[in-house]
Amino acid sequence: MRKYWQIAKGRMQENTAYSAWYWAGTASAVMRLLIIYFFWQAVYANQTTIQNINLETMLTYIVIAMLLQGFVGGVGNELAENIKDGQVAIELMRPYDMIFKMFAVDIGGKIMYLIQGTIPMLLIAYFFMDISFPKSPETILLFGVSALAGIWIGTFFDFLVGVLAFWTVNVWGVRVLKESLITFFSGALVPITLFPDWLRTITEFLPFQAMVYLPVSIFSGLISGTEAYMALGVQLFWLVSLYVLVRFIWSQAIKQITIFGG
């Protein structure tokens, strides 16, 4: 366990290696926050509710979704590069489980992002924007669990896309597709309740809504009570299925490397 924590710390150090890059990350996070804030202010200029969602709830949803979206990515990209350039061979010679190692790296990166992007955005949102924070401890707890589940679902999914590098020549194309699918179907752009019915039905059968939409809906009060626990159940389902899939695909990939030489 300790070695994985050290690996995470190593990644944190790497991320601070370029200080200009680091602060640019903070600046761009804050900028994006301001842009969507003023955009939704403008949308609500002539109406008080959209589909029964008022401005405050909407802003809360959008801002929290944005904060959470920063975490649903993963290290799939790095894994794909490792596989492509053969560095994965070195990794296979180390006394650690490569999946756990990649997750450790991912956690390191996310801790840095939390400090560099999320906390500044959260502070600005808290002090300068009209966002309603949940009052009951139960909601906060539910949101915490749900957010963690959502983050891991996103991480597993990203890992899966990364492993696809074995079988596809153009990893970049697959990644762009993945990014746009996630942004749209996870509900990071707009709440899924605003989708037309047929699209919403499709979305409910996809894993993406479990990444952002479900936890953020719990936070902003769009989902509460029994529905919230149902949402957690759905997340649990995706969490377990995706992890099993990750393990399976990875073992196939390892076979591919060790038998065909990559």
Add this chain to the structure above:
Amino acid sequence: MITVENLKKEYKLVKRDPGLKGAMKSLFNRKYETKHAVKGIDFTIEQGETVGYIGSNGAGKSTTIKMLTGILTPTSGKVTVNGLVPYENRQKNAVNIGAVFGQRTQLFWDIPVRESYNLLKHIYEIPEQEYQETIEMFTEVLNLESLLGIPVRQLSLGQKMRCELAAAFLHRPKVVYLDEPTIGLDIAVKVKIRKFIKEMNQRWGTTVLLTTHDMQDIEEICDRIIIIDGGTILYDGGLDEIKKQFGQKRVIHFELADKEKFELPSALNGQVEVLPNEEETKISLSFDHEAVKSSFVISEMMSMYEIGDLNIADPKIETIVEDLYNKQEQGEEHEKVLANS
């Protein structure tokens, strides 16, 4: 320590006909071509041996090393390293081995070298005190002092390779595989690296398996060599023996004032062979060192011709190996001719 029995590795490569038509065809009807990278090799390496594993490019060296590290699964045959089958116990095997691949880095690109070592300490679970001792010793032998605080990306190739080497030996592995550790380095760094490898071998009894194209590496580090070509082992034995076995041939190059008139002195007839030499003023004589003395050949030549300069080629391991490769190729061609007739 390391045993390899009838080890084979085959790759399946997709064979394509040229052009668009070929590409379309391959979509429906894939033809595979089997490439035999390693064709059934055997060897045993004892604890503490330093073995040079040499062969031309594509001979199967790296494939063998990859099977020993557990990165590749053999098609058939047996491998054990320290009692473990590497590809079945990859993580357990990893603790016992260290490796340097001259073309790849295992240090972290963006953080100082010292931090990379610290991370390796945790990954290999090296006890703190042992780690401190090791680092101190490596710093001294490899002159790492000034490099420890610098990120890897800012190091020169020679500096980087010294750091890589230290990383490979850091957890005091029982076996170290070095795949071209001196590639692209200057003489001074090469000397330092060879000295380090030898010292580690003596101090900890580390088994070293080294591949290289620089025969000087072999002569200075290894006491045994295995020569592989076309996936089969051509030679396996001591370094001195190979010199005795194949190295009796001497070659002397003479510079003559007038090459046109040259004829082999009659006293040397039948014992000395005239090798083709493209230079206008030089001729080369080859002979068996045991049968004829160099001094005799030289004195005979001096008595008959005006010699401007002469040069006795050493029985270098390099020429021996080159000879072996060439013989192998000729043998193969010969076989083909026989097969066709």
